[in-house]
Amino acid sequence: MIKNDYKRNVCVRGPDAFSEVKITDPKSYAAGREGIAAAMKHSFKEMGVVRAMTTLVHMNQKEGFDCPSCAWPDPEKPSKIGEYCENGAKALADEATTSHIGAKYFEEHSVEELSLRSDYELNALGRLTEPLVLKEGSIHYMPISWEDAFTLIADELHNLNSPDEAIFYTSGRSSNEAAFLYGLFARAFGTNNLPDCSNMCHESSGVALSETLGIGKGSVKLEDLYGAEVIIVAGQNPGTNHPRMLSALEKCKENGGSIISINPLEEAGLVNFKNPQSLKGLMGSGEKITDLHLAVNINQDIPLLKLILKKLAALDKAGCNVFDHDFIDKYTSGAEALLADLDTYIDEELLELSGVSIESVDTAVRLLANKQKIIICWAMGLTQHKNGVETIREYVNLLLLKGAIGKPFSGTCPVRGHSNVQGDRSVGIMHYVDKAFNERIETHLGFKPPEIEGVDVVGAMQAMHEGNAKIFMALGGNFLMAASDTDYTAEAMQKCRLTVQVSTKLNRSHLVTGKTALILPTYGRSEKENMSDDRFVTVENSMGRVRRSKGVLKPTSEHLKSEPELIASLADTYFKGKHVVDWKALGSDYSKIREMIDKVAKGFKNTELRAKGVGYYLPNNVRELDFSKLPGGKAQITINRLPEHNLEADEYMLMTIRSHDQFNTTIYGMDDRYRGVYNERRIVFMNPEDMAKNSLEKLDVVNLSSTYDSTTRTAYNFKVLPYKIPKGSLAAYFPETNVLVPYNHFADRSQTPISKSIRVRILK
Ligand SMILES: Nc1nc2c(c(=O)[nH]1)N[C@H]1C(S)=C(S)[C@@H](COP(=O)(O)OP(=O)(O)OC[C@H]3O[C@@H](n4cnc5c(=O)[nH]c(N)nc54)[C@H](O)[C@@H]3O)O[C@H]1N2
Numbered sequence: 001m002i003k004n005d006y007k008r009n010v011c012v013r014g015p016d017a018f019s020e021v022k023i024t025d026p027k028s029y030a031a032g033r034e035g036i037a038a039a040m041k042h043s044f045k046e047m048g049v050v051r052a053m054t055t056l057v058h059m060n061q062k063e064g065f066d067c068p069s070c071a072w073p074d075p076e077k078p079s080k081i082g083e084y085c086e087n088g089a090k091a092l093a094d095e096a097t098t099s100h101i102g103a104k105y106f107e108e109h110s111v112e113e114l115s116l117r118s119d120y121e122l123n124a125l126g127r128l129t130e131p132l133v134l135k136e137g138s139i140h141y142m143p144i145s146w147e148d149a150f151t152l153i154a155d156e157l158h159n160l161n162s163p164d165e166a167i168f169y170t171s172g173r174s175s176n177e178a179a180f181l182y183g184l185f186a187r188a189f190g191t192n193n194l195p196d197c198s199n200m201c202h203e204s205s206g207v208a209l210s211e212t213l214g215i216g217k218g219s220v221k222l223e224d225l226y227g228a229e230v231i232i233v234a235g236q237n238p239g240t241n242h243p244r245m246l247s248a249l250e251k252c253k254e255n256g257g258s259i260i261s262i263n264p265l266e267e268a269g270l271v272n273f274k275n276p277q278s279l280k281g282l283m284g285s286g287e288k289i290t291d292l293h294l295a296v297n298i299n300q301d302i303p304l305l306k307l308i309l310k311k312l313a314a315l316d317k318a319g320c321n322v323f324d325h326d327f328i329d330k331y332t333s334g335a336e337a338l339l340a341d342l343d344t345y346i347d348e349e350l351l352e353l354s355g356v357s358i359e360s361v362d363t364a365v366r367l368l369a370n371k372q373k374i375i376i377c378w379a380m381g382l383t384q385h386k387n388g389v390e391t392i393r394e395y396v397n398l399l400l401l402k403g404a405i406g407k408p409f410s411g412t413c414p415v416r417g418h419s420n421v422q423g424d425r426s427v428g429i430m431h432y433v434d435k436a437f438n439e440r441i442e443t444h445l446g447f448k449p450p451e452i453e454g455v456d457v458v459g460a461m462q463a464m465h466e467g468n469a470k471i472f473m474a475l476g477g478n479f480l481m482a483a484s485d486t487d488y489t490a491e492a493m494q495k496c497r498l499t500v501q502v503s504t505k506l507n508r509s510h511l512v513t514g515k516t517a518l519i520l521p522t523y524g525r526s527e528k529e530n531m532s533d534d535r536f537v538t539v540e541n542s543m544g545r546v547r548r549s550k551g552v553l554k555p556t557s558e559h560l561k562s563e564p565e566l567i568a569s570l571a572d573t574y575f576k577g578k579h580v581v582d583w584k585a586l587g588s589d590y591s592k593i594r595e596m597i598d599k600v601a602k603g604f605k606n607t608e609l610r611a612k613g614v615g616y617y618l619p620n621n622v623r624e625l626d627f628s629k630l631p632g633g634k635a636q637i638t639i640n641r642l643p644e645h646n647l648e649a650d651e652y653m654l655m656t657i658r659s660h661d662q663f664n665t666t667i668y669g670m671d672d673r674y675r676g677v678y679n680e681r682r683i684v685f686m687n688p689e690d691m692a693k694n695s696l697e698k699l700d701v702v703n704l705s706s707t708y709d710s711t712t713r714t715a716y717n718f719k720v721l722p723y724k725i726p727k728g729s730l731a732a733y734f735p736e737t738n739v740l741v742p743y744n745h746f747a748d749r750s751q752t753p754i755s756k757s758i759r760v761r762i763l764k
């Protein structure tokens, strides 16, 4: 018997699921009519026409539910016609699909058989409908009652030698209410082992921004983008991952602003945008979005920035009033040291490293020199490198020298991924110890949280692998496929005594499990949790605004439990009713949870009243120009090193990116329309000159290998595609390439895996 057989490398797609790969030229624009058509195709296929159309009208509306896809904010006054994009519609269709699988399906199909299917096929099976258990030694999941499931987990938790042998992971789709309760339970149980998806995502932003500006979040509001003079979009692909951001960039352009994109790839949405909400967008040629594209080499943003800063400093010295000296004197420290350090670099060397032409650097300098209203937006292209924290600090330097912080139309804009990843952190999903937060728990809720720092994602993988953690529970997500080093992570999870997944859809983390495994099915955002009452939850978007979200659809199955409800029941079972917190009461009354959040989480006040409609902003010290918590009470201008790659002659830098048809590990389809790739995901994008050097032809099949600390990892069967990408740089999709990312290589200080700069070889 082979249980949990694990053959990802050969079997990530079903053998006959798709027809031949098709390649076209990349698109020069995003959205437009094709975007609407694609959204509707997915929605109608998954939900049927009526259900799709009647549900979409509630998405991102004041009284409706928050889009379950990305964390891009809704405008203060949402338009009634439709405040969503193609990928928001796809996310809804994926969640609100009418397909589902229950116990019968699992009775007919063993875990081994299911594990041979592709990620696409697993997700396409539909919504999970009832609690299931995979007992030790069994090859089939079978039904279990909720009560028995909670008892099983509670017993296993009681059997541990220490609370730190349990890990409580969170993905960013959970509501504030669920996340708060989950964190509270972990603390009441006795551990800070609260890793979350942001450890793999914007953790580097959090660390860099906390160090320099005193808050781990961005400073701009949506409306600031409309009036900015320059917006830099660095390491981000908004056309696919935050599509409605393009409308904000379009507004900025209409108001006379300029957009600079810094990215190894010229992503479709950044070239040209056909706004599906305007007639011009539907019928015409669309709006040119980017004024200047800087095709930087992978992870060479620091040299590029240093060169730009050097040139700005020279202009400033020559009396051109480039830097805001009053701002620098009053609010910052470190400017002189940075300027002196910049002098130690040679322009030509910086230029060579960046891979960008001198003409385009000069254009960037011209665009920035006498502007003050500057916003920098970024995402994974900056965070997932060894020097992710330093890269972001270098971008912050530019804003601080320009005085473009804490003022209207300027500031930092780390664009968050999951729809509530920021809220989850705000309400206490963190592995580190926040003393003030813990003191408030002690004062208001009556117990003392543990004081030892817990594990983050990397720490969790290692703890399980080394046998130091024995129970893994996940509130959403797909830890196995999202984390780095898939084989290592698989071994880690298989060493656990118990793995528990609170999920909406089937994924590989349900199939590569601990000795015993549980699937606990839950509601999606769009579902009305309890048909008889007026329950709602709250979420926080990328710009720190809290709003309510209330589902409208009849739930997929009557056997689901809401996340808060099931956490409360688990806690009640574990404590057997003997704990200072009245867990039972919390599961059915979310306003009671919100009262606790208001007391314990910083800035949440009277959530009950103020979370109506589009909501309210949490406090943000940068918006108040208050840097009192930082050394000397000043924002910190920092000196950051150049990256060190030490590539061998035959090595390339690989970035692992998202296609247009996926949400992280959820594969909606096999196309990446904007990049002109259809029916295939095992693609490696390569510069044609690099291909010639390796005697490679279009669609030749290669393996990719990475060697770190003398261990070689391999990802098999990738088709090579000639593409406009800098020489020496490669791109391929995640999660298929996660097998190449070594578990023990991550960003300094944030421990974010190096998913965007992996040293690889191409093997024919
Ligand atoms: N439809 C859809 N929406 C999503 C997601 C999804 O999977 N699908 N995921 C959500 C989540 S969790 C997140 S975190 C976000 C992710 O949003 P993004 O960060 O936009 O996602 P990636 O595909 O990882 O794209 C990273 C971009 O960075 C560029 N890049 C890579 N390396 C470098 C570098 O060294 N320097 C620079 N300047 N650029 C670089 C790549 O070319 C690519 O354009 O999207 C969220 N929204």
Ligand SMILES: Nc1nc2c(c(=O)[nH]1)N[C@H]1C(S)=C(S)[C@@H](COP(=O)(O)OP(=O)(O)OC[C@H]3O[C@@H](n4cnc5c(=O)[nH]c(N)nc54)[C@H](O)[C@@H]3O)O[C@H]1N2
Pocket (backbone or CB within 6 Å): 170, 171, 172, 173, 174, 197, 198, 200, 201, 202, 380, 384, 417, 418, 475, 476, 477, 478, 479, 481, 482, 483, 484, 502, 503, 504, 505, 506, 507, 522, 523, 524, 525, 563, 656, 657, 658, 663, 664, 665, 666, 734, 735, 737, 738, 741, 755
């Ligand atoms: N190589 C590489 N690896 C990466 C990245 C990369 O760019 N490159 N990006 C990283 C990033 S930015 C992130 S955020 C992580 C993502 O890591 P995760 O958040 O762990 O992964 P997701 O794919 O978003 O999780 C999808 C699963 O969540 C469950 N789900 C969906 N909606 C709900 C819900 O409402 N409630 C519950 N309980 N479950 C739900 C479904 O079962 C679905 O299968 O991956 C990281 N991994």
Ligand code: SF4
Pocket (backbone or CB within 6 Å): 060, 067, 068, 069, 070, 071, 072, 073, 083, 084, 085, 086, 087, 088, 089, 241, 242, 243, 244, 245
């Ligand atoms: S931009 Fe993001 S949050 Fe807005 S509708 Fe699109 S996917 Fe949803």
Ligand SMILES: [Mo]
Pocket (backbone or CB within 6 Å): 197, 200, 201, 202, 416, 417, 418
């Ligand atoms: Mo993310």
